[in-house]
Amino acid sequence: MDDLVTGDDGLARPVWAAHDELLRHYYDTEWGMPVRDERGLFERLSLEAFQSGLSWATILRKRENFRAAFANFDPEVVASFGAADRERLLHDAGIVRNRRKVDATITNARATIALREQGGLVDFIWGFQPSATPAPRDFSEVPSQSPESVALSKALKKAGFAHVGPTTMFALMEAVGIVDTHLVGSWRRGSSGVWS
Template sequence: MNDAHAHEAHGRRLRCAWPGDNALLCAYHDGEWGVPEYDGRALWEKLMLDGFQAGLSWLTILRKRPAFREVFAGFEPDVVARFDERDVERLLADARIVRSRSKIEAVIGNARAWLAMESSGEAFAPFVWSFVGGEPVCGDGVHVPTATPVSAELSKALKQRGFKYVGPTIVYAWMQAVGMVNDHAEHCFRRDEVTREARPLR
């Protein structure tokens, strides 16, 4: 796998199978998916978007992401935490996003939970990264689970802190997205690149 040719076929780079030929998914895969994220606010945003994905495709969320960012005030927890029923109704009326009352209300509640953690001295990024020892876990590149004991443990810890839409499967998909787990396929050109981008978070 150290041979660069293992990541190429007929002159083109090989990537994971899930983006297919979709340009938006390919760009997301090549530039974001699996890249270690260490910023607490960005980690929270991505977890909220994975919650919205429940029952839907990631492509649907990715297409709506600019609108989500607009209507949720850039996913700034301190702003979203102040949303009230009028904001919920405003969001439910916006066809550009996923109009689910339970998911919208969960994001507002999760913003408050995030702020409560931060104010108590439990910063979000070090907290979530502690579940993988502060650095990415590298999958075997062949078998990709939908949930793991670690994602179940992290899910439980988040729920204890008031988070919703953070079941083990959602949490594991998020862990993959934010680089807590490197689940790029064995043949994927991004697998080694993402490994090089990682750094321990202590």
């Protein structure tokens, strides 16, 4: 169980969440907890896309800047962004200035609104919840994607979303509680209420 560290509070956490206070707080209070509102899911979807190729700590440190830049991830507002907004975002040092990811976020806001006619983003994404969740004992047993994340990726792309590859979608599924990849032995394992 070298992948778990017991903190001063007696709670076991994975190495990645054991030493950095920001990551520890995120792990203890948010990661893996169910997100079942449109704005919240759109934010997580957007941040996971921005994280691609970067560390999650980088995204977390910029999270408030992202929220300010993207109107608190209100899909209605982001969907209305035009050329001037794109340029503003690409010059905003507080976020990740990547044209493809900025454009994908705007595209995904529009696709999120379009999905409302089919029941909405929440039901769409949660519809890919598997019948079982992994039970990893160490990091080597944590998958980077699953049949469900591959299917979700394909379905989102078909619905007009961008930057939603299977690995990114598996990370989203972990972050919002659709799967529970907390290591066995972690104090957070099974704490979401979705998986016992």
